[in-house]
Amino acid sequence: MDAGQDAVSIAPRSRGRRRWRLSAQAVSWLQVSPLAIILITFFALPTLIFLVVSFYDYDRVGIYPDFLLDNYREILTSPATLRVYLSSLQFAFIVWAITLFLGFNIAYFLVFHVRSRMMRTVLFLACAIPFWTSGIIRTIAWIPFLGRNGAFNQMLQGVHLIDRPLDFLLFSPFAVCVTYIHLFTLLMIGPIANSLAKIDPALLEAARDAGASRWRTMVDIVIPLSKTGIALGSILVFTQVMGDFFVVKAMSGGQSASIVSQLATEIQAMQYPPAAASAMILVLFVAIMVGGMMRVVDVRKELVR
C-alpha cells in the first residue's frame, strides 16, 4: 500500500525533473564554478596583480608601470632578507618539531586511549574551542602571563624557585615560540587524529600478537599509516609560521622580524612595488617548501583513499 503511494507520488516528479536535466558536463561545470570563481577573484587575480606591480617603478608619491627587476635585485641582495628568512625558518623548524610531538601524542591519546565517544568529543572540543577566538587575542593573552610581573613569574617567586623575575619569558624568541605552539598545535592534532582514526585497531593488536614492542608498533605501523596527517599538519604549521605577522611583532619585543612584518613596513611606507616583490618571493619560497613536502608524502593520493 505504502509502496503504491510512493510510486504514484514519485512518477510526476521524476517526469518534471527530466525536463530540466542538464548534460553531465554542464553539471560538472556548475559544481566546480563556485569554488573556481572564489579562487580566481580572490586568489589568482590578486596574485597576478602583485606579480605585475612587483616589476613597477616607484617613488615617494606614486607607482609607475614599468618592467624593472630592481625590486627583486634589491630584496635578493639585501642581507636583511637572508636574516629574516633564516630567523623565520628557525622559528618554523622549532615550532614544527614541538607541535608535531605534541600534536601526534594528543591525537594518539584521543583516538586510541579515550574509549568513550562522549569523552572524546568533549576533549576534542576542549582543543578546538580556544581556536574560535581570534589569534590576536590569544597572542596578547600571553603577555600578562609571561610578563616581568606576570602570573608565571609571580608563581615562581611565590614558591621561591627564583628570587628575581625571569626576563626571557616575554618579548623574546621564547615568547614567540610559546605563542606559535599554542596557536598552531591544533593544526597538527586535526589532520593527525583524522588519519589515526582510519587505522583499524585490529592492526595494533596484530602487531602486539606478532611480538612487536610499543616502540616498534609506533615506528613500523602507526607512523607510516598516519604520514598523510603528519604531512598535512606540517604544511599547515609551516605556512602559518612563515606567513606570520602579528605574533613576532607582539611577542618578540622588536628582537626578531618576520618576513611579513618587513613587508608590512614597506606597505606603510607606500612602497608597493618592493612589497609586492617580497610577497612574490615568499609565495614562491613557501610553494617550493610545500612542494617538497608533498614529494615525500603524496597527500592527494592519500586524501582520496
Next chain:
Amino acid sequence: MDTHGIRVQRRFDVELVQVTKRYGGTTAVDGISLRIPPASYCCLLGPSGCGKTSTLRMIAGHEVISDGDVLIHDVNVTDLPPVERGTAMMFQSYALFPHLNCLDNVAFSLKARGMAKAQRHAKAREYLALVHMEGFAERLPSQLSGGQQQRVALARSLVTEPRVLLLDEPLSALDPFLRTRVREELKRLQRELGISFIHVTHSQDEAMALADLMVVMEDGHIRQAGPPREVFERPVSAFVARFIGGHNVLQGPGGMIAVRADRCRLGDPADGPHLPARVAAVEYQGPSVRVALTVGKGRDASVLVPDEQFYAEPVQPGDAATLVWAERDAHALAGAG
C-alpha cells in the same frame, strides 16, 4: 621456560580452568573449563554473543582474564603477553598491514624478534610458499582478493611457529565455494604442522567438517564439548540440538526428545511414535527433499525425505501429515525448551 629439548609428552595443548571474563557488570564468559588434547582441531561454536570470541581472545592474551587460568603446553600463561604464550592469532578482518607488501607482512613478527633481514625474508618466502602465495610477495594487501589476503594472514600467523593457532571466524568473509576449499586447506595444514588450531565460528557445518573437538557455547557457558559425531548423535540439550541443526526437538511422552531430521518420516500413526503435523514448506535439495512441518502448537520440525521416496508420495504445503520416528532414534534431552 618450557621443556623443549627433552620432549616430555604434554598432556594438553591448551587448558582452561574456570576462566571468566567480565566487562563491567556483564559476564561474557562464565567460569569455563576446557582441555584441548595435543594437535587437535578445536572449534568454538555458538551464536553471536555467546562468549566464543572473548574466550579466544583470552587464550591469545588480547583480553585480560578476569578470573581463572589459561595453560598452554602445561605452562600457566594467564599473565603473559601474547608473544610469550606461543600463540598466534589470525584476525577476522585479517588485519594485514596495508602499507607493507605480503613479504614484509609475513616477516613482521620475525623483525619484531630481531631477525636479520635476509634471514627473515627467506623464512617469510618459505611460509608464503606453504600457502601457495610465493608469487605475490611484492604485492600490497589491497592488490589481493579476499581469499589471497586470508592466505597471507595465515602465513603471517604461522611464521612464528606457534604452539597454538587461534582463528577468529576465518572463513566468514569468503564466498561459499572458497569457504569449502579453504576449510580443507586449514585442516590439511593443521595435520601437517601437528599443532592445535582453535577456530571460532558460528557455522555448525564448518565446525563439524573441521573439528576433532567441537565446543558448543551459549551465554558464556560451554553447553557441550566432544567430537562432532558425539555431539551430533547425542546432543545434551534442546539448545545444542537446535543449534547444530539437523534435529527436531519434540515433545515426547517422557519429556523433550531430539530426533534427527533424516531419521524422521512422513507416515502413518500406526508406524510408531508420532505427532500430527501440517506441511509448511517443501524444499528440493537434490539428493533429498526437506519438508518443513508445523507440529502441534506452532512448533517447527522438518523431515529429510530421500528424493525418490518423496516423489513417489509427494505432499504440498498445507497438507496434513504425520511425523513418525522410531523409538531407538529418539534421544532424551536435559532441560526444557
